[in-house]
Amino acid sequence: MDMEKVNSMDFGEFVDVFGNVIERCPLIAAAVWSQRPFSDLEDLEKHFFALIDALPQSGQEGILRCHPDLAGRELQRGTLTAESQREQSGAGLTSLGADERLRLAELNAQYRARFGFPFVLAARLTDPAAMPRELARRLHCPPAQELRTALGEVKKIGHLRLADLLCVDPSGP
């Protein structure tokens, strides 16, 4: 999809296409639409990220709370969004052993109890074997720092999803 097509979309089409760039947060795309035209993927994602950065902490934590757990109930039940399903199964989370899945669930519960939002990381950029270690490491970070780290992962996921939608190589310039 080229930028001319993106810039010509009406509001409904734009939100239909880009509404899940930030997981289950179509409001972000709805707000970004009014800032068209966009010159390229970097320009478009800059507007998505600027909106996230401008949110109050409650809004930023709300974005994280919209994310399904890694290898959690939604993956088991098949109720993930198409993007999350692709990311999580692509990262091998559908073929974890029972003990690995239990370990991740325990760590996810500890993380959520400490921070009040789920552990988020860009599954496509992470070796599944390293996920429990990364979760355990971040579990001990100060809350303010962990919020920044988690939002950074939301942006990585958003970048990959935008690259897919625009058929751009995600490793880009």
Ligand SMILES: NC(=O)NC1=NC(=O)NC1=O
């Ligand atoms: N809690 C999460 O990190 N969830 C996810 N990360 C991804 O890359 N896709 C997800 O659904």
